Amino acid sequence: MSRSLRGWCSMVRCLIAIICMFGFPALMHAQSENEIRAVARISIVVTATDQARKYGSGFAIGRDGFILTARQVVGDFEPARELIYVQFGSPNAPRYRAELSDCSSGETTDACLLQMSGSDLASAGVNTFSPLGCRSLSVFESIVAAGWPGLEGNELDRVQGDVTSILDNSLYRTTALASNGMSGGPVFDRSGRIVGLVKSEPNANEPFTRLMITPMFRVQALIRATPQTCETNYDPNAPSSAQPQVVLPQPAMTFVICEGQNEVRCGPYPYDYYVGCYQVDSKIAELCRGRPAQRSSVRPSEGGNRCGYGWVRVSC
Incomplete structure (x- = not known):
């Protein structure tokens, strides 16, 4: 076997050894x-x-x-x-x-x-x-x-x-x-x-x-x-x-928040959580834990003491 051929074979063996050592990253x-x-x-x-x-x-x-x-x-x-x-x-x-x-x-x-x-x-x-x-x-x-x-x-x-x-x-x-x-x-x-x-x-x-x-x-x-x-x-x-996509879809949460000064006024309509006046945003942040939140009004707001009464459906 010629010297050049032996050298070529040595290079091939070296390459194979490197591939075996480090695997096939492309795969x-x-x-x-x-x-x-x-x-x-x-x-x-x-x-x-x-x-x-x-x-x-x-x-x-x-x-x-x-x-x-x-x-x-x-x-x-x-x-x-x-x-x-x-x-x-x-x-x-x-x-x-x-x-x-x-x-x-x-x-x-x-x-x-x-x-x-x-x-x-x-x-x-x-x-x-x-x-x-x-x-x-x-x-x-x-x-x-x-x-x-x-x-x-x-x-x-x-x-x-x-x-x-x-x-x-x-x-x-x-x-x-x-x-x-x-x-x-x-x-x-x-x-x-x-x-x-x-x-x-x-x-x-x-x-x-x-x-x-x-x-x-x-x-x-x-x-x-x-x-x-x-x-x-x-x-x-x-x-x-x-x-599948790398970013996994997260299970959605949906709930209704009633906001008002007294919870007794929330009763006529279904709701999951009650909060006092001006506390809707903090309740959504607590429940959604940083997830993007979408909100929609369940029914028109009603008048009442201080802030009135509202029912909001939230999904996050």
């Missing part, structure tokens, strides 16, 4: 910056010192402010002496308060649900959400994961790898390496759906650990507590034109 759904913006940096802050004791990741799943994360991130949270904050977009972005809503039960399910104000989520510029996929993954399937490294000031990490093995249908091993702090971040499949959460055991002596996945079908009980749904049957390799 993966490219996460938009809007989708990635929904990835949250989570910090547990000691109230007395205002210093972060722990960092992790999570992701917003809808406009209502629900955030999924790993239990290893917030499972040891002490509400009597600590606060949970979330940030979106950059390490220096404003931080917002979040509350621990619920954690899944069972040793094999490492997930918790946080909730922040929907209006705060909108203020953070998060308005695009990836669909959720609750199907089983396959060995050799390609994934992309995202999360915030543990060191303060670092930018969002995105890593790609393949599933290598499945442990009791509860945990998936991958070839990807996760930096400390990525735990709780989203794991995407080829279609762009979120199919799991990053699980990585932090190691003080090692900046990276092998990325493992807690599959979304293991956290369906948590998801059912939110307005979101998680698809179980779909083709992850279907053409992008056949995939």
Whole structure:
């Protein structure tokens, strides 16, 4: 074999090795910056010192402010002496308060649900959400994961790898390496759906650990507590034109508010909520949590003390 041919063969083998190492990015759904913006940096802050004791990741799943994360991130949270904050977009972005809503039960399910104000989520510029996929993954399937490294000031990490093995249908091993702090971040499949959460055991002596996945079908009980749904049957390799829109429609709320000085005057007509004079806007903001609201009058206003009486139908 000639030297030039041997050199060409070496280049081909090198190229194949690189492709095998990094996968086929063109075949993966490219996460938009809007989708990635929904990835949250989570910090547990000691109230007395205002210093972060722990960092992790999570992701917003809808406009209502629900955030999924790993239990290893917030499972040891002490509400009597600590606060949970979330940030979106950059390490220096404003931080917002979040509350621990619920954690899944069972040793094999490492997930918790946080909730922040929907209006705060909108203020953070998060308005695009990836669909959720609750199907089983396959060995050799390609994934992309995202999360915030543990060191303060670092930018969002995105890593790609393949599933290598499945442990009791509860945990998936991958070839990807996760930096400390990525735990709780989203794991995407080829279609762009979120199919799991990053699980990585932090190691003080090692900046990276092998990325493992807690599959979304293991956290369906948590998801059912939110307005979101998680698809179980779909083709992850279907053409992008056949995939659903990234921005999920949010379930609409419709209710009637009666405004007036005395609730007894609201009685002749159906209503869901009563508010005092000039309090309609604040009630809509409370119920819609930052969602766009449309209002229409149910019936003509009636005269009365101070502000009269009105019935308003609101959808958001």
